[in-house]
Amino acid sequence: MRFKTSIRNIQTFSKLTASLSSLGKVAWVRLDDDAVRFTIIPETGTQVWASLSIESIFEDYTIQSAAPNNTINLELPLPPLHRALKSAINATSASIRLTKKDGAPVLSLTIITNTISSGNSANGFLNGANADPFGDNAFREEALDANMRDRETVVTQDIPIRVLTAVSVEGIHEPRVREPDAHIILPSLIQLKAISDRFTKLALATATGTKSGGSSAATPKLELAANMHGSLKLSIATDSLNISSVWTGLTNPELDPKQIEDGDIENLPSAKLKAAGPDAWSTVRIDGRDWGKVLSVGRLGGRVIACFADEHALILYVYLSNYDDGADESVLTYYISSFSI
Incomplete structure (x- = not known):
């Protein structure tokens, strides 16, 4: 081969x-x-x-x-x-x-x-360092050092x-996940990572019984939720901490009927969640540290669609831009299981 x-x-x-x-x-x-x-x-x-x-x-x-x-x-x-x-x-x-x-x-x-290498290109300057042979208005023309070249x-x-x-x-295959209840285009992953990491650190610092450095504490679980009306919510709760951050005005991408069995979009879980209004959310609980590592893909840029299977899993599709128009699209797919309450 x-x-x-x-x-x-x-x-x-x-x-x-x-x-x-x-x-x-x-x-x-x-x-x-x-x-x-x-x-x-x-x-x-x-x-x-x-x-x-x-x-x-x-x-x-x-x-x-x-x-x-x-x-x-x-x-x-x-x-x-x-x-x-x-x-x-x-x-x-x-x-x-x-x-x-x-x-x-x-x-x-x-x-x-x-790299450009040079043998003795500085000698002329060094040899004349203590004298001014040119006078006030005289200039001496010099040849480029013959030893200077690309190496x-x-x-x-x-x-x-x-x-x-x-x-x-041959037996390796992607996880099978049921139809998502919500799908939404995420905000900047760099911004989302900064807030997620901040929440995780605060939870570790305030966790009851945490030893010095927080190394013995269980990793905090972040709660991530989305609705079908352009909102994303990130929150965390411990015995001494309860904070959240909400993004609005995000996009819920339209599904392609051709990719849906029977093209029956109206009976999909996401359609039902949308009909339930902006107060209806699909929620997952994820490991804070693991989530921070996932969000490091933000350094690549690209559009990210998050699909929420309520209380079950979060799937991220990270679409990378290609050099050639019309070329097949590159996509990174992340499968993240949800923790139970």
Whole structure:
């Protein structure tokens, strides 16, 4: 099998791996002719299913395997990949290829940088530092130092991986969640994260029986609710704290009848919640720290739609902008289970 590609946007790829690695240290990566998929399924916490168009992060993309659609499945440690990409932020170019080192499979990240080097370009100034041979109005023309030139530096970093068989991953599938009761476009994730983190820290600081530093306290549970009239509510309550923040004027996106079985939108839970008025909410309770990690995807920008299955789950769809108009849209899907009361 073969896989080789240039990285089209190193900064975007680095931000993506930073966001994903905060939720899990190992990802299942599926590469094929059509897309690049990252999946994180931790023992506890949020699951991530990211489907990225090839054009969103790669170019000169080459893949070949004996599997249908030239599929290659990898188990990839995210922290070393992110560290390698961070070192490539200012690179002239970067590429990745699947290869072997000492008989073991690795993803080899090659970074090329160009720097201007000079041998003795400062000597003329230093030698004349104690004298002024030019006089007040005389200027001496000098040639550019012949030793000054662009120097290309090539650095290669190897990331150990596992190549997975098709049989070992065929049973992996996205969680099945019932039809949502509410769907709403979230406000700025950076703003939402700042408030969510503030609520979590306040709850930890005021929790009864918390030891110094708060390390022994259970992680606070945030309550997130949405209605079908453009409102989102974030709140938290403890024995000594009860605070909330409300956003209004948000958008509840219209559903496409073609994507609904029988096209019967009027009988969907979201339609019934909308008919119940602005005081009807769909609510989930989520781990404050885990939620803060999820919201780190805000560094990538993009539109985010939150779907609420009341007292059951929260699903986030993060849509990333693509370079090419008409290209397949990239979407990161987050599945977050709700805690019971």
